[in-house]
Amino acid sequence: MTTHDVIVVGAGVTGLTAAWRLAQAGKDVLVLEARDRVGGRLRTEAHGAPGAEADFEIGGQWVSPDQDALIGILDELRLPTYPRFREGESLYVDKAGAAHRFGEELPLGESTLAAIGQLTKTLDELAAAMDPARPWDLDDAAHLDSVSFRAWLERQCDDPVAVDNIALYIGPAMLTKPAHAFSALQAVQMAASAGSFSNLVDADVILDRRVVGGLQRVPLTLAERLGDRVRLGQDVTLVEWDEDGAVVHVGAEIHAARRLVLAVPPTLVRRIRFSPELPAEHRMAREHQSFGLVIKVQAQYETPFWRAEGLSGTGFAPWELVHEVYDNTPEGEQRGTLVGFVSDERADAIGRLPDEERRRQVLGSLATYFGDAALEPITYVESDWQHQELTGGAYGTSFDLGGLTRWGAALREPLGPIEFGSSDVAGHGFQHVDGGVRVGEEIARAILDGGLRPLGATRSAGGDLRAVALDAERREPVGQG
Numbered sequence: 001m002t003t004h005d006v007i008v009v010g011a012g013v014t015g016l017t018a019a020w021r022l023a024q025a026g027k028d029v030l031v032l033e034a035r036d037r038v039g040g041r042l043r044t045e046a047h048g049a050p051g052a053e054a055d056f057e058i059g060g061q062w063v064s065p066d067q068d069a070l071i072g073i074l075d076e077l078r079l080p081t082y083p084r085f086r087e088g089e090s091l092y093v094d095k096a097g098a099a100h101r102f103g104e105e106l107p108l109g110e111s112t113l114a115a116i117g118q119l120t121k122t123l124d125e126l127a128a129a130m131d132p133a134r135p136w137d138l139d140d141a142a143h144l145d146s147v148s149f150r151a152w153l154e155r156q157c158d159d160p161v162a163v164d165n166i167a168l169y170i171g172p173a174m175l176t177k178p179a180h181a182f183s184a185l186q187a188v189q190m191a192a193s194a195g196s197f198s199n200l201v202d203a204d205v206i207l208d209r210r211v212v213g214g215l216q217r218v219p220l221t222l223a224e225r226l227g228d229r230v231r232l233g234q235d236v237t238l239v240e241w242d243e244d245g246a247v248v249h250v251g252a253e254i255h256a257a258r259r260l261v262l263a264v265p266p267t268l269v270r271r272i273r274f275s276p277e278l279p280a281e282h283r284m285a286r287e288h289q290s291f292g293l294v295i296k297v298q299a300q301y302e303t304p305f306w307r308a309e310g311l312s313g314t315g316f317a318p319w320e321l322v323h324e325v326y327d328n329t330p331e332g333e334q335r336g337t338l339v340g341f342v343s344d345e346r347a348d349a350i351g352r353l354p355d356e357e358r359r360r361q362v363l364g365s366l367a368t369y370f371g372d373a374a375l376e377p378i379t380y381v382e383s384d385w386q387h388q389e390l391t392g393g394a395y396g397t398s399f400d401l402g403g404l405t406r407w408g409a410a411l412r413e414p415l416g417p418i419e420f421g422s423s424d425v426a427g428h429g430f431q432h433v434d435g436g437v438r439v440g441e442e443i444a445r446a447i448l449d450g451g452l453r454p455l456g457a458t459r460s461a462g463g464d465l466r467a468v469a470l471d472a473e474r475r476e477p478v479g480q481g
C-alpha cells in the first residue's frame, strides 16, 4: 500500500491540471491512469504511407480567444500556437445538395437570415443571463429544461431553414446529439459556456488557433513535470472512503490518500464501485448523463487544392452527412488536410457500415463541398472514441431532458474526501479543454483551501481509513473475482 496527500484518478487535462497545482503547492500526489498513455480525449497519432506519415489530432485541437484558463496554461508551459487557415470564401451546401460560396453572411434568403438573427438575439440574451456553472438558477430554467431544443426553436420561429441551421450549431456541432434529445436549457448552457451563442457559432472565435505539436502537448507536458507521480495502466475499480480519506484499488494494489479526485467523465464514475455506495442522488445524476457521438474525419491530399480556388476550406451543411468542414493543414505542411464531422444519428448510421463503404460515403460528402478532387486523399483517418470504453463517445457528456435542473448540481458536489470533475461538468469551457483546466484548478484550490487532515486522524461512520486500508490488504479486493 502507498499513502499520499491526494490521489487523482484520470490523467486527462482535468486530472493533470489538478495534480500539477497540488504538486506545485508541495502536496504528495499520485495520478492513476487506466490507459497506457496520458491525455484522455487529447491524442495525436501518426498516419500515412510508411516514410511519409503525418500527425493527426484525433481528439480536441482548437483554442479560442476567450478560453483564458487554457491560454494561461499554454503560456505557462511555453506551448506556442498558430491560427487556423481561413483565407478565402466558405461554402454552404443547401438542402438540395448544391454548394454555394459565401463571405460573411450565409447565402440564405433575407427572411431566413432575419429569422436566424432573431433566434441568435434570443439565445444571446438567455446566455447572458445565465451562469453556465449554475444553469438551474436561470429564470424559467424548469420550463426550458422540460422542452427539447428543437421543439423550443420551432415555437420561436416558423422558418424551418432557420430552425435547422440554429439546431445544427448546438445539436450536431456541439452537444453532438440530435436537437430533439436535449433540453433548451442545456442548449443555452452550451452557449453561455462559450461567452455567448454568437461566440459559439463563430468559427473564427471557437476554432481560432491550434497548438504546435497538437493540443495533446498540454497533458504530455504536465505529465512530464509530474514525473513518476503519474502511473499508467492503473484502472481504478473500487474506492473505499469515509470522512477521513479514501482507499483506491487497482487490481490487487491499494493506495490510500486523504483526498481523492475522480477526474473522469461522469459516465465513467459508474464503472467504479464505491464502499460505502454512492448516495442515490450522486448515482442517478450520472445515470442521466450520456456521451454524444461525433466521428471526426480527416482527409489529407497532395496539396490544399481548395486554396487555389479561393476557398478557405470552411463549409457548413445542416443536411449533409459531413455537416461542417475546415482546413486542418498544420502550419508549415505542404500537403493539405480537411477535417469534417459526422454527428449523432448520421454517425450511428455510418458506424454500422463496413469501413470501405463508410469511407466512400464520407469522401462523397466532402466532394459535395469541394468537387471530385476530394474523393482521392492520400491518407484518410477517422477518430474512434465511441469504441473506447475509457471514453465512450465524443465530444462530451450532457443530460437528457429535465436532467440539468433535477441533478445538475450533484455532479460537482464533493462526497466526503472525494472531488468529482472533468470538462463535462465545467461552467465556462463546458465540454472543452478550457473547462477541464478550470475544473482541475478549482478542485486543487478547494483541496488546498480545505486543508488536509492526517490520514485516519478522526473516526466516522465509515471507520478509520487506515484500518480499512490495512484490512483491504489482507483480503481479496471486491470485483477481482
Ligand SMILES: Cc1cc2nc3c(=O)[nH]c(=O)nc-3n(C[C@H](O)[C@H](O)[C@H](O)COP(=O)(O)OP(=O)(O)OC[C@H]3O[C@@H](n4cnc5c(N)ncnc54)[C@H](O)[C@@H]3O)c2cc1C
Pocket (backbone or CB within 6 Å): 009, 010, 011, 012, 013, 014, 015, 032, 033, 034, 035, 038, 039, 040, 041, 042, 058, 059, 060, 061, 062, 063, 234, 235, 236, 237, 263, 264, 265, 268, 271, 272, 296, 383, 385, 390, 391, 393, 394, 395, 396, 421, 422, 423, 424, 431, 432, 433, 434, 436
Ligand atoms: C473528437 C473530439 C474533438 C474535440 N475537439 C475539441 C476542441 O477542438 N477543443 C476543445 O477545447 N475540446 C475539444 N474536445 C473536448 C476535449 O478533448 C475534452 O473536453 C477534454 O480533453 C476532456 O478532458 P478531461 O480530462 O476532463 O477528460 P478525459 O480526457 O476523458 O480524461 C479522463 C481520463 O480518465 C481515465 N480514466 C477513466 N476511468 C478511469 C479509471 N477507472 N481509472 C483510471 N483512469 C480512468 C481515462 O482513460 C482518461 O485518460 C474534443 C473531444 C473529442 C473527442
